[in-house]
Amino acid sequence: MKNLWLFIIAFPFCGFVWAHHSDAGMNLDAVVALEGKVTEFSWRQPHAYIVVEVQEEGQTVAWEIEMGAPNVLSRNGWSKDSLAVGDQVFVRAHPMINGRKYGKLSSVERSDGRAVVQRDEGQEIEQASTNSLDGVWAADRALFRQFQGGFDGFFNTYLRLTEKGQQAKDSYDPLSSENPEASCVGRPTPAALVSTWIYLMEIDMSQADEIITFRSEWFDEERTIYMDGRSHPDASQTLVTGHSIGRWDDDTLIVDTANFDNHRSPYQVGVPSGSQKHVVEKYRLSDDGTQIHMEFMLEDPEYLAEPLIHARDLNYSPHLEMFFGGCDPEITKRFLN
DSSP: OOEEEEOSSSSOOOOOOOSSSTTBOOOOOOOEEEEEEEEEEEEOOOOOOOEEEEEETTTTEEEEEEOOOOHHHTTTTTTTTTTOOTTTEEEEEETTTOOOOOEEEEEEEEESSSOOOOOOOSOOOOOOOOOOSSSEEOOOOGGOOOGGHHHHHHHHHHHBOOOHHHHHTTOOOTTTTTTTGGGGGGOOTTHHHHHTSSOOOOOOTTTTTTTTEEEESGGGOOOEOOOSSSOOOOOOOOTTEEEEEEEEEEEEEEEEEBBBBBBSSSSSSSSBBBOEEEEEEEEEEOOOOSSEEEOOOEOOOTBBOOOEEEEEEEOOOTOOOOOOOOOOOOTTTOOOO
């Protein structure tokens, strides 16, 4: 059995790094190479895990290897039966900076060189079209690769912070119980919109005269958009997802969300949000019905020095199935120090 190698380079084959909690604490410029025996393969939300027993300097040690969410993995050919206890594997992973035997998966294969997962790419799927916002939607995966660290990288790039926001970010420890995700607390809009490059979003228009329902695989979020002309409630009434009201401006759906609960890290980078947070989203179907042109504006003057405005296209994806698994409280806090 081979010993541990440490490569201080970024490998081009890294295909499994999908952030759920922050990548802070991970050395994304380094890769450890491990060969050993699988002693655990957990298939639960929000992360699958492989535990690999390896030999290091004559000692047997266990490495915990964090994978992506089962919903994402399943669309890449994985299942709960892809690995079993006793399998011999060769794993590459980005290690924790603090030296803990914990890493974020980069690649995995069986020790004899066989692939763990054989993907059947099949025929290219023709882009479908629709005449409504109703259905399942996903952004182009290429967007994800524009930002080192994915979700974290997006907000680190675009958020402009007040002094209070910067101080909160600087004092945040994502590898402690201060991280809301350690207790399965999700991140409200626009998090699900940003993560559409990985997690599917469904718009349910079946009761569109009264409500429109937005669902995301991102923490199984479900959001009700009230279309009956009501206003937001008193500011003292807050919700994790905020309170959303909608209206049509010609062919554009405009969604206004306010009344958010206080949240320690809704953008995954340690910047809080509070009662002044306000999000306005716009959705318009493309002329050919294959895409939604989506735009959102995020403002929170307590923590953000200026609004964040972002636009992207969402592709109509009726061939993809939404995956809801629920957040396992034991799994979600596994990354803690």
